[in-house]
Amino acid sequence: MNKLDQKRKASRRERKGAKELLRIGQKVWLYRKDKLPAIEERALQIANTALYDALKDKTTTAELLEKKARILDDALRNSGGHYYHKKNWVENVEMLLVAAIVILGIRSFFVQPFIIPTNSMYPSFYGMTPFIYEDNQPPNFIERCVDKVLLGASHYQLEAESSGTLYLVLQNGSSHRYVQSNFPNGRFFIIPTMARKYVFEIGGKEHTLQVPAEFDLDELLAKKFAGIENLRDLPMVVAQDTSLAQGRLKLSDKKFTKGEIPLAFDVLLGDALFVDRMSYNFITPKVGDPIVFRTESIDEFNRQLNQQTFAQIGEDKYYIKRLVGEPGDTLEIQVPEQIFTNGTDVRKGVPGILLRNGSAIEGSSAFVQNRIQTETFAKSSDSELVNGYPGYRADGLLSNKNQIQVPHKNDPSNQTGKNGYFAMGDNSTDSLDGRAWGFVPENELIGRALFIYYPFTKRWGLSN
Numbered sequence: 531m532n533k534l535d536q537k538r539k540a541s542r543r544e545r546k547g548a549k550e551l552l553r554i555g556q557k558v559w560l561y562r563k564d565k566l567p568a569i570e571e572r573a574l575q576i577a578n579t580a581l582y583d584a585l586k587d588k589t590t591t592a593e594l595l596e597k598k599a600r601i602l603d604d605a606l607r608n609s610g611g612h613y614y615h616k617k618n619w620v621e622n623v624e625m626l627l628v629a630a631i632v633i634l635g636i637r638s639f640f641v642q643p644f645i646i647p648t649n650s651m652y653p654s655f656y657g658m659t660p661f662i663y664e665d666n667q668p669p670n671f672i673e674r675c676v677d678k679v680l681l682g683a684s685h686y687q688l689e690a691e692s693s694g695t696l697y698l699v700l701q702n703g704s705s706h707r708y709v710q711s712n713f714p715n716g717r718f719f720i721i722p723t724m725a726r727k728y729v730f731e732i733g734g735k736e737h738t739l740q741v742p743a744e745f746d747l748d749e750l751l752a753k754k755f756a757g758i759e760n761l762r763d764l765p766m767v768v769a770q771d772t773s774l775a776q777g778r779l780k781l782s783d784k785k786f787t788k789g790e791i792p793l794a795f796d797v798l799l800g801d802a803l804f805v806d807r808m809s810y811n812f813i814t815p816k817v818g819d820p821i822v823f824r825t826e827s828i829d830e831f832n833r834q835l836n837q838q839t840f841a842q843i844g845e846d847k848y849y850i851k852r853l854v855g856e857p858g859d860t861l862e863i864q865v866p867e868q869i870f871t872n873g874t875d876v877r878k879g880v881p882g883i884l885l886r887n888g889s890a891i892e893g894s895s896a897f898v899q900n901r902i903q904t905e906t907f908a909k910s911s912d913s914e915l916v917n918g919y920p921g922y923r924a925d926g927l928l929s930n931k932n933q934i935q936v937p938h939k940n941d942p943s944n945q946t947g948k949n950g951y952f953a954m955g956d957n958s959t960d961s962l963d964g965r966a967w968g969f970v971p972e973n974e975l976i977g978r979a980l981f982i983y984y985p986f987t988k989r990w991g992l993s994n
Contacts, residue, residue, distance in 0.1 A: 538591060538592050538593075539589065539590070539591060539592065540590055540591065540592045540594075540595040541592065544592055544595060544596070545585060545595070547599075548581060548584070548585055548595055548598075548599050549585060551581070551599055551602055551603065551606075552578065552581050552582060552585065552602070554606065554610075554614060555574065555577065555578045555581070555602050555605070555606055556578055558574065558606060558609065558610045558611070558614060559571070559574050559575060559578055562609065562610075562611060563575075566609055570605075570608060570609045571609070573605050573608075573609070574602075574605045574606070574609050577598075577601045577602040577604075577605040577606075578602060580598050580601065580602070581595075581598045581599060581601075581602050584598045639807060639808065640806075640807060640808050641804040641805060641806060641807060641808075641980065642804070642805045642807055642822075642976065642977065643802065643803070643804060643805075643983075644802070644803055644804075644805050644822055644848060644850065644979075645799065645800055645801070645802045645803075646800035646801045646802075646803070646850055647742075647744035647800050648744050648800070648960075649957055649960055650850075650851065650955035650956075650957055650960055650961035650962070650963065651820065651850055651851070651852070651955050651956045651957060651961075652918070652956065652957040652960070653917075653918035653919065653956070653957075654820065654852075654896050654956045654993075654994070655800075655801045655803070655820070655850065655956075655979070655982075655989075655993070656798075656800055656801050656989065657744065657800040657801075658742060658744055658745045658797050658798065658799065658800050659797075659798045659800075660745075660750045660795045660796065660797055660798070661683070661795060661796040661798060662750065662753075662754055662794075662795045663794040663795060663796075666790075666791045666792065666793065666794045667791075667794065668685060668687050668791065668794045669685065669796075677796060680985060680986050681796075681798050681799065681985040681986070681987070682798060682799025682802075682984065682985050683796040683797065683798050683799070684796065684797050684799075685794075685795075685796050686739060686741060686793075686794070686795055686796070686797065687791050687793065687794040687795070688730060688737060688739055688791065688792050688793040688794075689737075689789065689790070689791050690732045690733075690737070690786045690787065690788055690789060690790045690791070690792060691732070691735055691737060691788065692732055692733035692734065692735040692788055693732070693733045693785065693786065693787045693788050694731075694732050694733025694734065694735075694785060694786065695732070695733075695780065695782065695783070695784070695785060695786075696730060696731075696732055696755075696780075696781045696782045696784070696786055696792050697730065697731040697732075697778035697779065697780055697781060698728065698729075698730055698731075698751065698761075698764075698778060698779040698781055699729040699730065699731050699736065699778050700777050700778065700779065701727075701729060705728065705747075705748050705751075705761055705779075706726045706727055706728045706747070706748075707726075707727055708724055708725070708726060708727070708743060709724070709725055709726075709727045709740070710722050710723070710724060710725070711723050711724065711725035711740055723742075723743070724743040725740040725741065725742060725743055726740065726741050726742070726743055726745065726747060727739075727740050728740075728741070728747055730781075731778060732786055732792070733788075739793075741797065742797065745797055748760075748761040749761070750795065751781060751793075752764065754793065755781040755782050756781075760877075761779065764779045764780060764781065765779070765780050798985065799984070799985055801982050801984075801985075801989060802982070802983055802984040802985070803979050803980065803981060803982045803983065803993055804980045804981045804983060805822045805976060805977040805978065805979060805980060806977045806978045806979075806980040807976060807977040808977070809977065809978060810975055810977055810978070814856075815853055815856070815951060815975060815978070816853070816856070816893065817853055817854060817855065817856055817859075817886065817891065817892075817893045817894075818852070818853065818892075818893025818894035818897065819852070819853045819978045820850060820851075820852055820853075820978060820979040820993060820994070821850070821851060821852070821853045821951075821953060821975060821976075821977070821978060821979075822848055822849070822850045822976045822977055822978070822979060823848070823849055823851075823953070823970050823974045823975050823976055824846060824847070824848055824849075824974045824976060825843045825845060825846060825847050825848075825849055825974070826846040826974065827971055827973070827974060828843050828967060828968065828969075828970060828971065828974065829842050829843055829844065829967070831946060831948070831950070831968075831969065831970075831971040832967065832968035832969060834945060834946045835937055835944065835945075835946060835950070835968070835969065837968045837969065838927070839927070839966065839967050839968045840926045840927070840965070840966045840967075841926075841962065841966035841967050842967065843967050848976065849953075850979060851953035851954055851955050851961070851963055851964070852894060852896055852953065852954055852955065852956055853951055853952075853953055854884065854886065854891060854897075854952055854953065854954050854964075855886065855936040855951060855952030855953075855964075856936060856951065857936055857937060857938040857939065857949040857950060857951070857972075858935070858936060858938040858941075859886055859887055859935070859936045859952070860886070860887050860888070860933055860934070860935050860936075861884070861885065861886055861928060861933070861934050861935075861936065861952060862884075862885045862928065862931060862932065862933045862934075863882040863883065863884050863885070863922055863923075863924040863928045863929075863930065863931075863932075864882050864883050864885060864924075864930065864931055865880050865881065865882040865883075865924050865930045865931075866882070866883065866904065866905075866907075866908040868908050869881060869882075869904075869907055869908050870907055870908065870909075870910060876923075878923055878925060878958075878959045878960075879923025879924050879925030879929075879958065879959070880923065880924050880930065881903070881904040881907045881908075881920070881921035881922070881923060881924075882904060882921070882922055882923065882924040882930060883901055883904055883905075883922070884897065884900070884901070884922040884928075884954075894994070895994065896919065896956040899917045899918075899919040900919045900920070900921050900922050900956070900958065901921075901922075902916065902917065902919075903915060903916060903917065903919050903920060903921040904921035904922065907921060919956060919957070920957060920958055920959045921958065922954070922958045923958040923959055925965050925966075926965035926966045927964065927965050927966075927968065928965045934952070936950050936951065936952050936969060937949065937950035937969055938950075946971070948971045948972050948973065949971075949972040950969035950970065950971060950972070951969060951970045951971075951972065951975065952964045952969055952970070953970055979993040980992070980993060981993060
């Protein structure tokens with residue numbers, strides 16, 4: 531080392547490293563000074579002071595700073611115990627514990643991540659949605675990796691193991707059954723989760739396909755192979771082989787050959803968003819808010835209200851719906867007299883106008899878009915959706931012109947002492963909501979959908 535190097539001032543990086551060493555030295559001295567022999571405690575204190583003075587002096591050379599740091603390092607090696615070296619497992623565990631506490635605190639009081647599994651709020655929010663490969667040519671490995679990173683896409687395909695016509699085998703009269711999915715299809719590859727199991731038949735041989743429990747493969751099959759909305763509209767073929775289920779739905783007249791891929795698709799992850807848990811501690815929920823709530827006590831709350839319901843939730847989950855009724859509100863769906871339902875799927879209710887306290891509901895663009903769609907149905911028999919919203923459907927508690935009142939805690943007839951709220955999905959034809967299971971008690975409200983952070987699509991950003 532030449533004289534020029536010896537006189538070089540300590541760089542920012544060198545001073546930063548020395549500061550970190552001093553921080554540990556001072557920490558060890560504070561924690562262990564009462565347990566150390568006097569000579570070791572004194573040596574550690576002198577080393578800390580010397581490095582502190584060197585750092586305080588802006589003209590300290592790199593050589594002098596390194597010398598003082600080495601002295602402190604030697605002292606720490608003798609006296610630091612399990613607090614030193616700074617990379618030891620104890621300090622790492624401490625850091626992880628602090629990080630975990632901070633994360634839990636943020637999740638409990640400020641924002642909570644939430645992934646939307648279903649399409650009950652489509653097109654405001656997306657649940658799991660399919661991307662069908664029309665030519666049945668699956669993507670290559672690199673394309674799958676890109677889709678996985680950007681869209682959270684999982685790939686599925688059905689490959690013919692024999693030649694013949696494609697059928698969907700009914701299982702006890704249903705298109706699928708629920709099974710437990712383990713490695714590698716479980717959550718995070720290791721945690722078992724529920725899945726839908728479909729059984730297909732090609733050339734007399736059974737083929738199975740499992741998809742997430744929340745994903746409705748029925749609609750995809752109906753659209754893919756017949757261009758229709760409901761799988762049950764496909765022709766039924768009674769199974770001749772008694773080893774198969776009660777019957778089969780014929781999906782295609784085409785004869786598939788062994789090795790051919792009749793079906794290839796991706797399941798795109800539902801919108802992952804942050805939920806604002808803070809606001810409702812200071813302000814009351816407002817009609818139009820996309821609210822997230824727990825379902826644990828909803829059934830019991832409605833039983834205490836003596837409220838007639840058409841379905842039970844029966845589980846503790848997180849739901850996301852649109853708030854359409856505050857405590858004391860009167861709600862009603864009115865079906866226009868001149869509604870045209872030719873070509874419109876009315877099996878899940880006839881399109882109607884949602885009224886709140888006697889007027890068309892306001893407070894969200896989803897309300898407006900659903901009303902526009904219902905008015906479109908009333909003007910013509912064209913069943914095409916003009917904006918993706920299907921129009922609110924008169925069904926369950928809100929069947930045509932049936933009025934309901936949202937519970938208010940000050941109402942003498944309300945024995946629960948709690949306010950209630952009424953929630954519906956923006957996608958009214960595909961939403962199990964308040965029309966079926968009733969009101970949401972105020973204590974189950976978690977917060978308001980705040981920000982879609984994944985996947986990276988045009989919906990990324992603030993939610994509405």
